[in-house]
Amino acid sequence: MGATKTDLFTKKQNELAAMAKALAHPARIAILQVLVKTNACVCGSLVDELGLAQATISQHLKELKQVGLIQGTIEGTSVCYCINPKAWLQYKEFFAMFFKELPENKSCC
Amino acid sequence: MGATKTDLFTKKQNELAAMAKALAHPARIAILQVLVKTNACVCGSLVDELGLAQATISQHLKELKQVGLIQGTIEGTSVCYCINPKAWLQYKEFFAMFFKELPENKSCC
DNA sequence: AATATTAATCGTAATATTGCAATGAATAGA
DNA sequence: TCTATTCATTGCAATATTACGATTAATATT
Numbered sequence: 001m002g003a004t005k006t007d008l009f010t011k012k013q014n015e016l017a018a019m020a021k022a023l024a025h026p027a028r029i030a031i032l033q034v035l036v037k038t039n040a041c042v043c044g045s046l047v048d049e050l051g052l053a054q055a056t057i058s059q060h061l062k063e064l065k066q067v068g069l070i071q072g073t074i075e076g077t078s079v080c081y082c083i084n085p086k087a088w089l090q091y092k093e094f095f096a097m098f099f100k101e102l103p104e105n106k107s108c109c
Numbered sequence: 110m111g112a113t114k115t116d117l118f119t120k121k122q123n124e125l126a127a128m129a130k131a132l133a134h135p136a137r138i139a140i141l142q143v144l145v146k147t148n149a150c151v152c153g154s155l156v157d158e159l160g161l162a163q164a165t166i167s168q169h170l171k172e173l174k175q176v177g178l179i180q181g182t183i184e185g186t187s188v189c190y191c192i193n194p195k196a197w198l199q200y201k202e203f204f205a206m207f208f209k210e211l212p213e214n215k216s217c218c
Numbered sequence: 219a220a221t222a223t224t225a226a227t228c229g230t231a232a233t234a235t236t237g238c239a240a241t242g243a244a245t246a247g248a
Numbered sequence: 249t250c251t252a253t254t255c256a257t258t259g260c261a262a263t264a265t266t267a268c269g270a271t272t273a274a275t276a277t278t
Contacts (some may be wrong), residue, residue: 001267002233008160009135020132025236027117029126029207042254051117058256060133072219077245077254092208098138099201101145104194110237111263134266153224162268167226169266186224186275223278227270234265242257248250 005029013074016098019091022067027052035070035083125207131176135187136161136169142178152187162177 006014023029030050035041043061047054061081064070069088072081115123132138143151155170156163169190169192173179178197182191 001231002265004134004136004234005268006135009139013135013138017138018123018132020129020138021134023129024126024133025113026115026122026126027113029122029129030118032121045251052114052236054255055239056259057111058239059236062256074167074244074255076254079255082237088208095204096201099197099204103135110261113264115234134267156225161266163225164227164269165233165267171226183225183274186222208222222275222276224274224276225272226274227272229270230268232266234263237261238277239260240258242255244254244256246251247264248253 016094018067019094022063022069025060026077027057028064030059031067032065032083035081040080040082042075042080046077118119125203127176128203131172131178134169137173140166140169140173141178144190144192148191150191153187155190 009017020022023032027050029047034046034049043054045058046057046061050057052060062069063070065072068084069091070081071084072078072079118126132141136159140155143155143158151158153163156166159166161169169183170179174181176196177193178200179190180193181188183189
C-alpha cells in the first residue's frame, strides 16, 4: 500500500489532483511567484531568493517542468526559466471550474 | 530531512501550498464533487461510491475537515457531511488570485 | 440486555516526497 | 588547456502519505 489507487477515479479527477499536487509545496509556489513577477529567471537567483540548496531547487523546477507549468531554455552556462502561459491559463480555468458550482446549500449540517 | 521547511516561506505561500495539498488526491477531489453534487449531505455512502476501504475514506474526510473544507454532524449512528461554503469560496478566491496575474510575457524562453 | 450499524482510531506496511552532499556535464573566460 | 560557473543527476536519509485490517465507541434495533 501507500500508492494512490488512480484506477478508481476518473481521468479528470486524477488530473486535477496532479495539478494540485504540483502546487502543494511552498517552494514551488514561491518559485512560480518569482517567475511571474520577474517574468524570467535562472536557477541560481532562485537559490539566493529561497533558502534551499541548489539541488533541491533544481528538483522542484524539474517537477514544475514535468507538469508543464514552466519552461526553460539553456543560455550559455545558465538556464532561463519562465511560466508557460498556456498551462498557466489551463490551471486557472481548471481550478475555477472546480470551485465554480457553489453549493447554495440549505446548510443541512 | 524529508520535512518541508515551512519557515523559509511566507504565511501565504504555506497556506496556498496547504490548500493545494488538500486537493492533491483524487479521492478527496471525488469526495468533494459528490458533496457538491448531492448538496444534501451524504453520510457513509461515500464508501460505496468510491471503491476505497472505510478506514481510508474516513482518513480523507478527516483531512478535509482539518482544512475546514467540509463539516460533519453526527446524526444517529451515521455522520452527515457537507461542504463548508465559506471555506469553499475562500479556496476559489485564493486560487483565482494566484493565477490571476497572467504574465503577458515577452516569451523570453 | 444482546445485536447490528456506523464511523473514528490504532497499528502496520508500502510507497512517495523532501532535502542535501557529492558528482557530472556543459559552457565561458583566462 | 585550465579553471570557474551553472545547473542536472545520483544516492542517501528523514519524514510524509496512502491504504487497510482490526479494534473501539457510539447509537439504533430487536
